[in-house]
Amino acid sequence: MSSKQPTFDELMANCERSAIHLEMRDAYDVVYESGSFADWRAGHRLDPDDRESWWRPWLDLMAETVSRGVAVRRARIVSEPVSEYIKYEHSGTFTNVAAGELVRWLPRRKASDLALPGNDFWLFDDRWVHWNHFTGNGESGGGEITDDPAAARLCATAFEAVWDRATPHDQYEIR
Template structure:
């Protein structure tokens, strides 16, 4: 089933225990992020106020005992997008997200799904379908056992290889 943006966002208040996210692209072009990345590219300051709603949601969730984990599989040297993403990750960490950076060279023998995803409570996976330019096309849900197993196994294989955000240093 395909979800719109509001339906997708609502899932972050509906899960019970764990939300895990695997990102495998080196760049994205989401409408929300592009203006902020453009500021960063020119050295303009960004107060990151646009992240506040997300960080509040994560903070409330973690205070209620929920877990938010994100693994970024990245090419090195990092793309400009990933360098920018790294630069804005601290508010996510402060809110309670666990974030790891996983160099792509470490994951050659790991089976991945074809798309980035969020997996909620090991019961619902939401695949992110992107256009070639990084714009989101749609969010597609699955509760198929094979999809759930693949996504869980991929994340579980990547997570221990990841470098915690505060330890991942940019060159």
């Protein structure tokens, strides 16, 4: 373990080759009464031609990261039929793709024989793991950062196994 723990922002800013993200939950911090999820439930959809209305500053960060030559890939393992939250997430994923992220979806039933970490994660340059911890109702439970080589190998291997089986975003049909 390194003596200085970088922050998530530092990991993203200093990433040189790859940033991969594995998501394995069917809902994240859902607020039904207000916010973008509530707006989506009421019928609002993001306009592909109105980039200013998209999720900022995240998408700007992704575009800047990709412009430095970093490959940013995101894989999502989802239950089918998908949850309402995953429908919401899928409907806005075109913005991630427009910012330069490569995104794939894997039905959970096709991941049954894969060895997967117990938490969602980001892996930067095959070295730094940022674990994402969540409470039972999907709220953030904080993060944890490590450069443990065994954890990095586990995450890299798991992600590639998911990526190989997953369907690219533009081909994944919501069920």
